Amino acid sequence: MSTLRALAAAQAVAAGVAQPVATVRHLHLSTRPLVLVPLALAGEVNAPLAAIVGSAPGEGRLLIVPQPRNRDQRLAFVAELAEVVLPYVQGHRTATEAVSVDRGRDVRLRYLDAPQVLVPNPAGVTFLRLLGRATRFRRVDGEHPVPPTVPLLGRWLTFLAERAEHPGSSTLVAMTQALTLHWATGQSAVEDLHLPALLGWIAPPAGLTGAEAAARAEDPTICPPAGPATDPEFDNRLLAPAIEAYAAAGDDAGARVEAYAELERLLRDQLTPTWELMWRGVGLLRALPPGARVASRWDGDRDAFTAHAEHVDGGGAPQPRRDGAVGAAARLHRLERAATSYAVQRAYDDPLVMAEYRLTGEAFVGEVVLADPTRVDDSGRRPVLRPRIQLLTTDAVLVPVGASLFSPARPGQKARVVFVTPAGDGKTEVVLELSGGMGRGLTATPGSVPEVGQRLCYTSLSEAYVPGGTFPAVEETPWTHGGPPAAASADHTSGRDELSGEEWA
Known part of the structure; x- marks a missing residue:
């Protein structure tokens, strides 16, 4: 837990209500998300028991499995679920837009929107991931055939689960994670996984504190578990x-x-x-204004949705059960880059998130006390415009001289630290040399250089593009990592369900 979040949690206890830890919403929220609340049978591996699913508060469709240990009934449940989920997914495959690629030399098409599925908690994400893995290889012919919608749903559930692992993605969202991203409660992180208790802290009923509402939510007869696990007393007695x-x-x-x-x-x-x-959680999130960079992350979700839809339409194979060595390394690299980018974007969008970096010395906020917007550096082969500004800050400045800094208010401009001088009374003077974002001549365009009196944030966090790593082709995988995956195709079409040990057919 970070310092500021710990402080917010302490304030929540004192105030009796959850405290905001964000000023903007850091995820995309669809105008018509698909809410899915699953239940699983206790004692069985991901055996669906029931689900309620729908894209509006009054349109929830209840699906149940009368005998969850019966394979045919479980597959019938999946087929029913497909009747809701697949039309919802297909409904986003309508209008497209042209997106320029290769520096404008080519274009590609991208759907204008993408599906968004909301589940109560991370266990709901795991449930869908395992359900997708258990169904995407089911056969539609031969012995024990299933409707074509069953493996198709499995592929889409797997796609959603994989996107849920991508930092900043909003295609499959656990409500508890979305809410704790924006509010801090007075309970533990484990207790925050309980949706009724979490919402009790964020929006307690009239006359109750957050702690009292959360304690009330622990009674399963008043607030049943949010799934997929059920209450043992309910299981045994009813x-x-x-x-x-x-x-x-x-x-x-x-x-x-x-x-x-x-x-x-x-x-x-x-x-x-x-x-x-x-739906109460959706309303709370919708009340927050979206961050400036949320839309660009949703563009990435739309890109992924479009690519997967084209892969399915083109007869592509289902997602492999396990990534090969190269695929796993490339995937890990993508997730690490996405995590770094997501952290920077959240900080740039939200001063409360940036405050964490101010505490660690990776960012500071100061007032411009001096500015030289006409300064030209003629020490090189040709003169270049290099204005300097001096800021006075009370924040700790731990960046070294020569470091490159960036301002969320001026993302296209780079600042090099020239001097860092203690000024007494806990203040520090910082002199920065600016480059970029001021035009091409030796005179800065109006407003491109900070003026005296402006209050700005500078940080070592950078939004600059970082090229991806390079990996060997699959057939060139070194023997130290298993060699070429010659048996990969057999792994894709294995006839046994790893979750239950059943033959698929």
């Missing part, structure tokens, strides 16, 4: 007898209908509170 009653109905149509209705009622009662909390 769910197990209802499943047994359905199984015992046998061929008695009337008894089966009655038992199914009871199961449906029980599971709806378990899911509806979380469904309502999810």
Whole structure:
């Protein structure tokens, strides 16, 4: 936990309500997201029990599995889920836009929007990842065929789960993570994974403090778990007898209908509170203005969505069960670059996030007390415009002389540290030499050089493009990393479900 977040948590305890740790929203929020609340059967590996899914508060569709241990019923559940998810995904494959590439020498098409799925917590993301892995290789012919929508849904769920690992992506979002990105509560990080308790801190009911609302949310009879795990007391006292009653109905149509209705009622009662909390969370997030760089990250999600849709349309193979050595290294490299970029963008968008870097000395805020906008450096082969400014700051300045700094207010301009001088009374004078973003001549364009009296933030964090690493071709994988994956195709089409040990067909 960072220093400022720890302070915010202490303030939350004192105030009795969660404290904001962001001034803007750091994720994209669709105008019509798809909310999905899953439940899984306890004691089984990712066996779906029920789900409520829909793209509007009044449009939730309840799907249940009367006997989760029955493979056919589980696949029927997936087929029903596909009837909701796939049309939602397809609905974003309409209008496209042209995007220039290769410095304008070529163009490519990109969908104007992409799907966004919201689940209650990270365990919901894991549930969808495992469900996708267990279904994307199912066969639509031969023995035990499944509807074509089942493996197709598996591929899209895998795509969403992979994007969820990408820092800054908004295609598959866990609500608890989205909320804790913007608010700090007075409870632990583990307790923040409980959506009812988290929302109790952020928006407690009238007459209750956040701690009281969170304590009330711990009662599963008032606030059922947000899934996919269920409450053990509910499992033993209500769910197990209802499943047994359905199984015992046998061929008695009337008894089966009655038992199914009871199961449906029980599971709806378990899911509806979380469904309502999810939409409350959406409302809280929507009330925050989006950060300036959220749109560019959503462009990356739209690029990924377009590429995957084209891959599926072109008859491409499902995502491999395991990445090869080169693919795994390249993927890790992409995620690390994305994480670095996401951290910088959040800091540039949000002064509360930047304050963390001010505490560590990686950024400071100061007032411009002197400015020389006409200074020209003629020590080189040709004279160049190099204005200098002097700032006075009370922040700790730990950057060395000669370091390159950047200002979120002037991202296209670089500042080189010339002098750092203590000025007494806890203040520091910093002299910066500016380059870039001032025009091409020896006279700076109006407004391009900070003026005396302006208050600016400078940081060592940079948004500059960093080229990706280079990796060997798959067929050139060195023997130290397993050699060429000759058996990869067999791994893709293996006929056994690793989750349950069942034969796919």
